Amino acid sequence: MTQDTPPTHQHMLDLIQQLNDYSYAYHVKDAPIVPDAVYDRDYQRLQAIEAQHPDWIQADSPTQRVGEKPDSGFANVAHTVPMLSLDNAFDNESLSDFDQRIQKLLNADSAEPITYCCEPKLDGLAISLRYEQGRLVRGVTRGDGLSGEDITSNIKTLYSVPLALRTDMPPAVLEVRGEIYMPKEGFEKLNALAQEKGEKAFVNPRNAAAGSLRQLDPKITATRSLVMCAYSIGYVEGWTQPTSHYEGLKQLSEWGFRINDLMTQTQGAQGCIDYYEMLNERRAGLSYDIDGIVYKVDDIALQNQLGFIARAPRWAIARKFPAQEEMTRIVGVDFQVGRTGAITPVARLEPVFVGGVTVSNATLHNKDEIARLGVMVNDYVIVHRAGDVIPKVVQVVVEKRPDNATEVVFPEACPVCSSDLEQVEGEAIIRCTGGLVCGAQLKESLKHFVSRKAMDIDGLGDKLIEQLVDQQLVKTPVDIFTLHEKKDTLLSMERMGQKSVEKLLSSIEQAKSTQFNRFIYALGIREVGEATARALTGYFVELDALMSADQEALVEVEDVGPIVAQHVKLFFDQDVNRDTIQGLLNAGVAWEKKAAVSADDLPLFGKTYVVTGSLSQFSRDQVKDKLQALGAKVSGSVSAKTDCLVAGEKAGSKLTKAQSLNVPVIDEAGVIALLTEHGVI
Ligand SMILES: NC(=O)c1ccc[n+]([C@@H]2O[C@H](COP(=O)([O-])OP(=O)(O)OC[C@H]3O[C@@H](n4cnc5c(N)ncnc54)[C@H](O)[C@@H]3O)[C@@H](O)[C@H]2O)c1
Numbered sequence: 001m002t003q004d005t006p007p008t009h010q011h012m013l014d015l016i017q018q019l020n021d022y023s024y025a026y027h028v029k030d031a032p033i034v035p036d037a038v039y040d041r042d043y044q045r046l047q048a049i050e051a052q053h054p055d056w057i058q059a060d061s062p063t064q065r066v067g068e069k070p071d072s073g074f075a076n077v078a079h080t081v082p083m084l085s086l087d088n089a090f091d092n093e094s095l096s097d098f099d100q101r102i103q104k105l106l107n108a109d110s111a112e113p114i115t116y117c118c119e120p121k122l123d124g125l126a127i128s129l130r131y132e133q134g135r136l137v138r139g140v141t142r143g144d145g146l147s148g149e150d151i152t153s154n155i156k157t158l159y160s161v162p163l164a165l166r167t168d169m170p171p172a173v174l175e176v177r178g179e180i181y182m183p184k185e186g187f188e189k190l191n192a193l194a195q196e197k198g199e200k201a202f203v204n205p206r207n208a209a210a211g212s213l214r215q216l217d218p219k220i221t222a223t224r225s226l227v228m229c230a231y232s233i234g235y236v237e238g239w240t241q242p243t244s245h246y247e248g249l250k251q252l253s254e255w256g257f258r259i260n261d262l263m264t265q266t267q268g269a270q271g272c273i274d275y276y277e278m279l280n281e282r283r284a285g286l287s288y289d290i291d292g293i294v295y296k297v298d299d300i301a302l303q304n305q306l307g308f309i310a311r312a313p314r315w316a317i318a319r320k321f322p323a324q325e326e327m328t329r330i331v332g333v334d335f336q337v338g339r340t341g342a343i344t345p346v347a348r349l350e351p352v353f354v355g356g357v358t359v360s361n362a363t364l365h366n367k368d369e370i371a372r373l374g375v376m377v378n379d380y381v382i383v384h385r386a387g388d389v390i391p392k393v394v395q396v397v398v399e400k401r402p403d404n405a406t407e408v409v410f411p412e413a414c415p416v417c418s419s420d421l422e423q424v425e426g427e428a429i430i431r432c433t434g435g436l437v438c439g440a441q442l443k444e445s446l447k448h449f450v451s452r453k454a455m456d457i458d459g460l461g462d463k464l465i466e467q468l469v470d471q472q473l474v475k476t477p478v479d480i481f482t483l484h485e486k487k488d489t490l491l492s493m494e495r496m497g498q499k500s501v502e503k504l505l506s507s508i509e510q511a512k513s514t515q516f517n518r519f520i521y522a523l524g525i526r527e528v529g530e531a532t533a534r535a536l537t538g539y540f541v542e543l544d545a546l547m548s549a550d551q552e553a554l555v556e557v558e559d560v561g562p563i564v565a566q567h568v569k570l571f572f573d574q575d576v577n578r579d580t581i582q583g584l585l586n587a588g589v590a591w592e593k594k595a596a597v598s599a600d601d602l603p604l605f606g607k608t609y610v611v612t613g614s615l616s617q618f619s620r621d622q623v624k625d626k627l628q629a630l631g632a633k634v635s636g637s638v639s640a641k642t643d644c645l646v647a648g649e650k651a652g653s654k655l656t657k658a659q660s661l662n663v664p665v666i667d668e669a670g671v672i673a674l675l676t677e678h679g680v681i
């Protein structure tokens with residue numbers, strides 16, 4: 001439908017059908033088919049047609065009613081006072097229009113601004129709670145506005161719902177309205193759990209809240225982290241309400257209800273707009289989802305004077321935030337290689353405006369996520385973007401899958417360096433094995449390569465590495481050892497004087513004579529930390545032996561399990577890695593061969609140490625190194641299996657734990673004596 005062709009009656013009927021289908025999926029099935037933004041746009045289109053042709057309006061139009069009649073197993077209860085919907089404003093202009101409309105309807109003097117109560121529009125579901133003589137008797141969903149579902153037993157599992165009002169003199173009858181929602185953290189946990197169990201995840205916290213509340217078994221509801229916040233008094237008997245809505249909220253708070261702490265009063269349209277700007281800034285950082293702000297005329301007498309239209313009060317409006325979820329199409333999938341070699345599939349999208357920016361890429365995380373979503377190229381998908389977080393694909397709109405949808409094919413080799421890819425069993429991430437030569441990983445692997453515990457090249461800091469890589473002076477670690485041939489270029493670089501260049505070149509020269517274990521550690525093989533490098537080199541002694549070791553031989557090494565063995569084998573299987581190692585040896589990197597030491601000959605073999613607190617003569621890392629050199633295992637936490645705790649100054653919980661488990665404790669002097677005795681210091 002374009003602007004030039006006037007909408008026909010059939011257009012309107014189609015829109016109604018479409019919107020009612022969306023609404024049924026959303027309200028009854030708790031499983032929306034399209035994002036709210038799509039629903040809202042179609043809804044506005046329908047409103048526009050109906051405004052032009054009031055005689056066309058039908059009773060089953062969504063503009064004439066609230067929600068849907070539920071079809072669940074709960075009893076239906078009529079509301080004492082209907083629970084209505086809210087009119088929407090999508091920009092500041094419509095908000096100002098709203099304020100002007102109110103002034104006009106009230107014949108108000110425009111010099112005297114209207115007082116509004118501003119409330120975050122919590123994105124959950126509306127509930128009405130009935131208290132008789134101060135006791136909770138019933139909790140009912142909004143349903144279709146006239147009647148809803150009696151979900152009292154589920155409601156009672158929420159700690160934020162008072163079972164009795166905190167007062168000796170309660171109103172004879174009180175109906176409180178509020179929103180039940182699921183904070184973001186609870187939502188993420190719930191979905192992680194669903195994923196573990198292979199169950200379907202919820203699309204957003206609102207649907208998770210609705211689905212959790214409408215469980216026939218309250219025990220399930222009880223396990224879900226749901227919160228209820230009160231936002232108005234729906235009906236009352238035997239008590240005189242305050243004249244201000246805001247004061248009413250404060251009373252509810254005193255009676256034991258939770259109210260949102262960002263609710264406040266403001267004056268006129270400008271006050272409302274300022275509040276919007278403030279909350280829009282804070283939105284992403286809140287621990288719960290909000291989809292807008294509700295502004296209510298604060299004076300109850302004025303509210304009554306203004307009254308209602310078909311499905312919404314005249315005295316309130318919901319100003320919606322820009323949508324965080326939108327629908328668009330995936331036109332292709334790219335594979336990006338991260339700094340650590342992780343391959344991330346990224347969906348290329350038909351550009352879409354979501355979360356305040358135009359988005360044309362969204363992450364698909366990994367292979368498992370692609371399978372979980374069941375996503376295909378050319379699919380329509382829902383893209384989510386909140387705050388500065390990377391946009392992600394959260395759902396496939398299966399109903400709209402086109403005939404030309406094709407499967408997402410994962411590459412066989414790294415798209416940057418063509419090395420083999422590896423996926424460790426039990427891990428979702430697929431990685432490139434070309435750590436040392438992969439352009440995508442180069443900076444990070446070089447930083448590791450030159451670090452203190454690896455090749456220990458002084459003067460080659462992170463900044464300099466980045467410059468060297470950016471200027472293409474260093475493409476592999478081998479190039480570091482030929483930098484002396486490029487002295488002039490080095491001198492021309494920022495902050496590189498004669499002295500610093502010379503110092504750098506001399507420490508590179510010095511670093512050539514290293515140790516076998518440092519060399520292996522420097523290669524940056526996945527899961528091969530210092531201790532493992534030491535164990536591998538102690539066992540194999542010769543580089544050739546280590547490089548040609550198979551899985552079986554590798555797992556013979558103390559502390560090397562099948563996963564580490566797999567990483568090591570894959571690394572040395574890559575021609576590019578073998579070439580790089582050869583290049584390093586040709587450039588003069590060398591170490592003194594040590595005789596094979598059998599681990600069980602070492603004095604502390606089989607003992608587990610933990611080091612904690614601050615030491616004055618040595619760093620904790622130095623002490624750990626030396627203990628490991630003597631064959632000890634150094635662990636990060638104290639358990640009954642710990643043989644000794646080295647506790648420096650200000651040792652905390654580890655010391656307490658060791659004492660409670662009767663683990664022997666030695667201080668700095670004690671460990672120095674031990675290390676001296678074995679000749680390592
Ligand atoms: N995606 C879909 O397929 C689909 C289908 C139908 C409806 N929807 C969505 O549902 C919404 C429309 O439904 P609606 O009638 O519930 O209107 P609404 O959500 O725009 O506004 C009314 C509701 O706001 C909530 N609310 C939160 N804080 C409040 C406060 N402080 N004071 C008063 N109310 C507060 C209450 O639950 C209340 O029932 C739209 O956001 C629409 O996008 C989506």
Ligand SMILES: [Zn+2]
Nearest residue numbers: 414417432438
């Ligand atoms: Zn690569």
